[in-house]
Amino acid sequence: MSFNTLDDLEPGQRVLVRLDLNSPVEDGTVQDNRRFERHAETVRELAERGDRVVCMAHQGRPGDDDFVSLRQHADILAEHVGRDVRFVPDTYGPEAVEAIDGLDDGEILLLENVRMCEDELPEAPPEEKAETEFVRTLAAEFDAYVNDAYSAAHRKHASLVGFPLVLPAYAGRVMESEYEANTAIASRTFDGQVTMVVGGTKATDVIGVMNALDEKVDRFLLGGIAGELFLRAAGYPVGEDVEGMDLFDEQWEQNADTIRALLEERGDQITLAKDLAYEDAEGERAEVLVEDVAEKTQGFLDVGTDTVAVYDDAIRDSEAVFVKGALGLFEDERFSVGTVGVLEAIAETDCFSVVGGGDTSRAIEMYGLSEDDFSHVSIAGGAYIRALTGDPLPAVEVLEAEAN
């Protein structure tokens, strides 16, 4: 590990901890999710050691409906930590400083949404962020800074890159485990076949992963919207938007040539769906072989069962499997067969496995699979794809730089 971790941090200190509690908000209510459960472990460990733990996090972006206070987050976090989590509706003003000063050893406080603070958001180099009033004022209250927010590490925001320059900086447990698992595909060598299941809605994610990992991955298994775009490039008349979706045409225009070139150059590595599922006139799931699709009039929402059987075999033959993106609209049970099928195959084998993408990993809990059957289930979206494609994560880089 190239950064300092909690094992290097002396207990009994005043610690400022950056978490990523960014969550879905429905009708103003913050939804509990895996991020709370994971970060709770870091927070609990620090509190149990007798540290004074002050957490900061963000929620949404100014102007968006989910840009709300962290008051509800404090209660959800408290449930997972199993200890009180106080909340103060301020980030670094006098009210926040007073609340920080009032903490005893082992107590936990959550500050208000850091994105309500002007200095937080504009992306800038760490040196600039470290000079902001927000970082300077808040840092004066602490002995150490812990970054646990791996899933936000692709952002050059003050709370992520500024503090490591002015306080001794450490990676939290989530940061540590996410970093290790998500860089495994690039950094580890596996004896057997390495398989990557790629789907979801974004063709550029799939193209990026294929370009970055062509030497590391033996076989890419495709599905989702991205998979249909590859099928279209292979000459099949698929890739039609169903009502209310706008996922294909623009992506096709922008990526068709690249996808065609990938199929030409790396066709051997790429496995496309052989059948697809759609909603029939009765509202039931129906399937068709890709080679029997006659014209482009039908929207498809999942890969078919023959495809799942092929992917299942490939997974059972693998030493390591990485997943990015869903193979279908799994939120609707009728179209969960592809996504759940590959997850079940992975869960039943003892290969090294990493499942990532905020949406995709949600399928694990939705369909009653156990996280313990995977080597790692990532809570990161944007940061996961950047890690896979080898793009730098500025908040990780600054932790590494300060450790050396």
Ligand SMILES: Nc1ncnc2c1ncn2[C@@H]1O[C@H](COP(=O)(O)OP(=O)(O)OP(=O)(O)O)[C@@H](O)[C@H]1O
């Ligand atoms: N054929 C399809 N039609 C419609 N939606 C689909 C289809 N295939 C996959 N999806 C949707 O793709 C979504 C996952 O997309 P995507 O890969 O962009 O997300 P992710 O990688 O899981 O997470 P993140 O959004 O964090 O990047 C799922 O919510 C799923 O419903």
Ligand SMILES: O=C(O)[C@H](O)COP(=O)(O)O
């Ligand atoms: O939820 C996330 O993926 C991270 O917290 C990053 O959030 P952002 O995309 O709003 O910066």
